[in-house]
Amino acid sequence: MNITIVAGARPNFMKIAPIIEAIKQKHLEGFNINFRLIHTGQHYDKNLSDTFFEELNIPFPDKNLGVKSGTQAEQTANIMIGFENELHDNPCDLVMVVGDVTSTMACTIVAKKAGIKVAHVEAGIRSGDMKMPEEINRIVTDSLTDYFFTTSQHANNNLLKQGVRENQIFYVGNVMIDTLRKHEVHLKQPQIWQDLSLKKGKYLVMTLHRPSNVDEEQQLKSLIHKIATIAKDYPIIFPVHPRTKNILEGLNLKYSNLHYVSPLGYLEFNFLVKHALGVLTDSGGITEETTVMNIPCITLRENTERPETCEIGTNILVGNDMEKIERALSLLLNASWKQGQIPELWDGHAAKRISNYLVEIFDL
Structure with missing residues (x-):
């Protein structure tokens, strides 16, 4: 065959x-x-x-x-x-x-x-x-x-x-969890860990690439402003998707705690996720990995094709509602996040x- x-x-x-x-x-x-x-x-x-x-x-x-x-x-x-x-x-x-x-x-x-x-x-x-x-x-x-x-x-x-x-x-x-479990012991520090003297549980990771978040400049500016402002005491590591990079280049968004980095390899990116206080993302797959690693996840989408990550996992949907984003970040920064479980199989x-x-x- x-x-x-x-x-x-x-x-x-x-x-x-x-x-x-x-x-x-x-x-x-x-x-x-x-x-x-x-x-x-x-x-x-x-x-x-x-x-x-x-x-x-x-x-x-x-x-x-x-x-x-x-x-x-x-x-x-x-x-x-x-x-x-x-x-x-x-x-x-x-x-x-x-x-x-x-x-x-x-x-x-x-x-x-x-x-x-x-x-x-x-x-x-x-x-x-x-x-x-x-x-x-x-x-x-x-x-x-x-x-x-x-x-x-x-x-x-x-x-x-x-x-x-x-x-x-x-x-x-979930085959993606097969990969995570196999390689979890091989995760490696990216250079940004040393460059910013990052510490476990003292920074956030963010990814954005969906058209609903990045294609409209004012929407993207509002999102980043809200997140960077609320999380002012925490570095935000933002690996920038090639699609998002083209849009960001013209916006000149600069915050002292927001750090743009090039796309990271699998082992480096998941090292950052595993040791972060939490993750903000519009990716579906990352919500699965955060659930299994028991890392709080704020999903900047109105819906999800992976509802189990919200029902029993560590994920919360906030869309691009600024009040919901603020409430979720407040829960995260005040150590009040829900306790998640790993889905069946x-x-x-x-x-x-x-x-x-x-x-x-x-x-x-």
Whole structure:
């Protein structure tokens, strides 16, 4: 059995790493299972792509489609053209996609039109927000997928409501947590730790990249002003996404406690998260990592496709409501944050469950 695994952006790399390891183990055990790794090139900053292959011991891709940036339509079209050529030259029995980035949707469409079955890892999650490109990617991908590997009961229920048959849904847990658990002991201090003499629990980490927060200049200025002003006694470490950097350059936002840094590798970024007082973010994946590491997380979004991080985890949604942001920061700075728990099956063994199911599904 030959599987083509697709990665396109930073979160994908963290999800495929344990899956590749589990597939390799099955191969060593004598099962007829092989993989070919395709990197679409959707994220092309070295710290958002190559570094993750190096740090997480992922084999470098068999093919990089080199798509890079562009509009949603341009990027989707270029991925589809490149991936169609890839499948023509290297036929496979299954295409495995992960997450909800443009590459996930585009490669799913190409595979299905080529008559190849698709497995979607992290299937079924929904935010209900159709303004998010990722939500459209999720819906399109799951409308075509054959095998759904899910992270939560919420995801299972979403798929059942969509009409997916129970025997197509495989509740395996969260592969991103597999990667976190494996590499937690290898986290390393970034240079900014020494440069600013940071101390555990005495600083904040912030990430922003979603259009609803960064595309409108006044909105971005208001957000940063509110956060930096309230957290005045705490350094804020802000690894700047390439997309956000282009917008920030024209705003000249300077606060004594706000420190812009270049995108960090996986081990350095999670070192900062693990030792922070708290995290402010509009990322979905980071809310999963903070929940497992028991780090308070303030999510600058109106909704989430990972409700379990709010229901039992350490996450609170505040959107861009300035009063909610102020209340959440007050809870954080006054050591009054809620106590979180780790969701079911977020135990570091999701990829093993996936490989076991693949062997079972395809009778290897």
